[in-house]
Amino acid sequence: MIPTTLTTHEIRFKLKSSAEYGQASFAGVVSLALALLFLLNAYRFEEGTFQPVALAASVAYFLFGGLQLAVWGLIRRDLIRSGAISRTTRSLGYALMLSLLAGNVFVAAAAFQLAKREKTAVYTLAVYTLLTTLLVFAVSALNLFKPYVANTFLLGMFLLIVAAAIQLVALLLVAKFGGRAALPRWMGVVAVVLILTAASGNLFALFLGLLLLARLRDEGFSSGSKLGEVVDRLSRSSTSMLGLLFILFLLTMSITSYLTFDYGMAVENDYGNILQPVSLAYPFGTDNFGRDLFSRIVFGARISLAVGLASTIIPLVIGGLLGAVSGYYGRHTDNVIMRALDILYAIPGILLAIAIIAAFGASTVNLILALSVGAIPTYARTMRANVLLVSTLEYVQAARAFGVGDLTILFKHILPNSIAPMIVKSTLTIGTAVISTSSLSYLGLGVEPHIPEWGNILKLGSAYLETHAFTAVYPGLAIILLVLSFNFLGDGLRDALDPKLD
Secondary structure (H helix, E strand, O other): OOOOOOOHHHHHHHHHOOHHHHHHHHHHHHHHHHHHHHHHHHEEOOOOEEOHHHHHHHHHHHHHHHHHHHHHHHHHHHHHHHOOOOHHHHHHHHHHHHHHHHOOHHHHHHHHHHHOOOOOHHHHHHHHHHHHHHHHHHHHHHHHHOOOOOOOHHHHHHHHHHHHHHHHHHHHHHHHHOOOOOOOOOHHHHHHHHHHHHHHOOHHHHHHHHHHHHHHHHOOOOOOOHHHHHHHHHOOOHHHHHHHHHHHHHHHHHHHHHHHOOOHHHHOOOHHHOOOOOOOOOOOOEOOOOOEHHHHHHHHHHHHHHHHHHHHHHHHHHHHHHHHHHHHHOHHHHHHHHHHHHHHHOOOHHHHHHHHHHHHOOOHHHHHHHHHHHHHHHHHHHHHHHHHHHOOOHHHHHHHHOOOOHHHHHHHHHHHHOHHHHHHHHHHHHHHHHHHHHHHHHOOOOOOOOOOOHHHHHHHHHHHOOOOOHHHHHHHHHHHHHHHHHHHHHHHHHHHOOHHHO
């Protein structure tokens, strides 16, 4: 029987251990912040009037944000009184799902989590899979208000509708069968179809399909795979999941924009629309050449993600291998590799990148190589420390005693058990790579000036901060949000992959 009088410590523990409580408060606060941002954008200071569409969006976000905070208060009351969320409070999650009509994925994500009492990893992935596709569809649909659309726009929107329909059916099936110990065998077909929809860039669908296949493979004898455990832990942090949602949203937009966005609006000058304010036709306004800022930021996401990921994967692989060899063999091998890397480590990364670009010229490929070279020593040091630790464990010593070869021990036993800290580190440092990319482009040392990239866009917009601030504010916000998303995801992965939490 739950006691009627709880101490302050017990109350804090109950609230902190409730994922729904944290998600509800986060979604409510973010919704109100976005509502205020929409309100500021709706007001045209030079005319003293409000733009109807932006004002309607602000009202909708204020409404759902207020309702979300009210539900948050009910969740708090239920947890303090009985230690569990009541059925009546959970039923309000279905009403909050209407926030999808306003494009409020923050409240919608919290609503899906609140509505279902027993949440599995597959259910969480199914929710975020559908939310990602719906968000991409809604953003892409804004192109309908532009003077013209891409020739492949209708095809792209049709494919997004098909993907959303498949993912909605998958969500309903997962909600019904996902809690069972053994899934029906025909769910394998659903998993394969979901994996096919991941071609849009929606990696939530890929993870969901793989997790379903893993559960079918285990036939109810286990919970699935390591992926399921990671998702379960990661889903406890609303900030981590929303960070991953924003990253995969940008990735999906970057791929689907080949069909749904017209590249000409991002690069072709239109002197009749110079520095146009925010409107339905130009959601972020236009720059000093009349180019659509909204389209430029969407296409710029490709560069930021590609450079950020490539300049992280390259040093991760090279530095990881060097650190593994150095840590495993030790002695002379260790001294040669680490002393050489110490010389490279002594040069500041950004200075080394500037020197490489100055020598070989400013281009996307040179930018990736410049950022990659400077990051190799840090990854090598991290992997070396992990390998030194894992090499002392009993199963490695047993493999050596049985005469197993060094390469087999290294790649089969040591590296798989040393990779988790490297994944966390790479996630956290992608944000740094994105900032470095934008910084070098801002200085004219990164991506070519004619290519829409966030640093290039910010550089052009900075000249109009006093008169047309939106030309610099929106690309700046995009950089901030992407870096924050990677940082939030890295923090969540660090907790999810921590073996001490088992």
